[in-house]
Amino acid sequence: MIIRNGQVVLRNSVEQADILVENGKIVKVARNIPANGDKEIDVKGKYIFPGLIDMHVHLREPGFERKEDIESGAKAAVKGGFTQICCMPNTNPVTDNKVVVSYIKNRAKEVNLCKIHPIGAITKGSKGEEMAAIAGMKKAGAVAISDDGVAVKNARLMRLAMEYAKGFDIKCLCHCEDKDLVDGGVVHEGLSSTIAGLKGIPRAAEDTIIAREICLAETLDAPVHICHVSTYSGVRMIRDAKRAGIKVTAETCPHYFSVTDEIIRGYDTNTKVNPPIREEVDKQAILQGLKDGTLDCIVTDHAPHHADDKNVEYDLAAFGISGIETSLGFAITYLYKAGVLTLNEIAEKMSYNPAQILGLEGGEIKEGGVADLTIADLDEEWVVDSSKFVSKGKNTPFNGYKLYGVVKYTIVDGEIKYEA
């Protein structure tokens, strides 16, 4: 296949070029590649990114197929421009052993859309009591470990898991949340929670565990990755830790860099997400953290839910936003068009860095590299309409938002898996 006339987003520049793809690899990136009789697509005016990687999604299978399954999640992923996704282990049963890891890998092969990498649990059943079979899961194909949805409460157990995982070169992805400080809270604690009369979650609930994980990483000289950072104080601690040479990486999500907690005031349960959407000061710090490299990755924390899980009182509604089909649009609109990040930086946060952190193939467009590519029209405006989501989860608070950036092709291993 030859992809003609695209604006190719390379590591440090954007060049107009053709891309020759053969046998799932990028063979050549150059102007005026001679025709070879293969299929050609002309993407003049469109941008070609290295295949986007979302290292934090929830696919709900096995166990919660009413919310999402591997097939619907993968369809949503390729529509969102993702060629690789990593799914969190809070399934039922919990992905805490090689059998469930293998099941997910097999389902992903059958579905055959994007690459799906399971993340194994840190502790058995994610109960925070004893370590899960980390080595076994790694051998079966798990790319990281996480008890996402909860933090490992016992610091000693977290220390041992981080230490043990180091020996297998597998990273801990830490969901940072002190449940005692959350104390039943459902939204960020501040003016908006007071106005709405909803129980607040203080920043400290997230920050204390971020601090603990950084301390453990330093003590053990082990790498740690902080999930879905939402607080300005968390950004500051991670920045300081990086400067001190501690092996910490971090991610954030579109809902933390684009909106503030004022959106909870109308009790739209689709705004309920964990950690909660916070204040302007946090949003600005997240933007700064993305800009200065403190925050390495943009992930969606795609958390699809059934309508029944959201059509209840705010306190009772499930946490989570279905975000995989809007992620690139948010990045283009709120980061690129807003002048916060360059396209190279967006490609870094949404492809290169996740690949580096988890040791995945791809992440950049280079000759000899895997032909995972995302082609998008960045000037096309569209309106978010969850009824058009292919994900089973229609739970977004962003219906009606106008975004730039429409995915035109998602190419995985040289094959077109999605075409608009």
Next chain:
Amino acid sequence: MLKRKDLLGLIDASAEEIKEILDLAGEFKTRIKNGEKKIPHLSGKTATILFYENSTRTRTSFEEAAKYLGATTINIVAGNSSVAKGETLVDTGKTLDAQVNDFIIMRHPMGGAPYLLAKTVKASVLNAGDGMNEHPTQALLDMLTMREYFGSLKGLKVAILGDIKHSRVAKSNLFGLQKMGAEVYMYAPETLIPKGIDKLGAKLCKSRQEALEGADVVMGLRIQLERQQAGAFPSLGEYAANYGVDEKVLDYAKPNAIILHPGPVNRGVELTSGVIDHERSRIEDQVLSGVAVRMAALCLLNEARGGKTV
């Protein structure tokens, strides 16, 4: 006439709307005092009283209000209904709507629940208290009681002391009183002050003296034992000693200051018996104001639905 289907809170109520409710409530209060208990503006209407939380005062007050107006009332106590069998609020609302209810008066332990119900049903929803959010008719009855005593709410200094963080009464009063030109001062342990309440106009005080000095109204809020158990302060005794109002503390307020409390009162905790039973206590007057204000709210919402108030 109110230009709204529901009365969910005072956050979005205008001064005109509040005045209209208080004016009509004042008339009703006089008529009730004169022994008139049949004012059948809501004859032929149905009001369902749906309480997901225990209450005596508010529930009976709404029921009286609806009955004085001639409406048929239906009481649903969540513990004895399909709610206990796991029915969702949305489904309960749809059922009540199918029974052609005109009004649903709901108390619910979760903030925002009446908004969900109001969105679901055609009936007018009256919020009888939702979690830590609002209790609009309580604030209206407080305002009626104050207005009747002072003639106007404008320029009044209202001091609110007690568990402000978990109090829907404090919040509805804060919204309502400021719209009517009064000032709201608050004093409580830092653990019982909600974040950002000062940005909503509340004047946070550092002492009882600062809160009460020059106050026209002293409002105590119930200190619940479970707050102490949750660790918000060390003991009821320590609370009373540092944050409670006794007659000595009351002396900081204006000589004609009145005392209010939404009830039920913990004698000797937020207010001493000497304050509760003080000659300037209007706590009992609040009860009749409550019935009158709820009658007014029902009538005005009925007008908004196309009904008539004679």
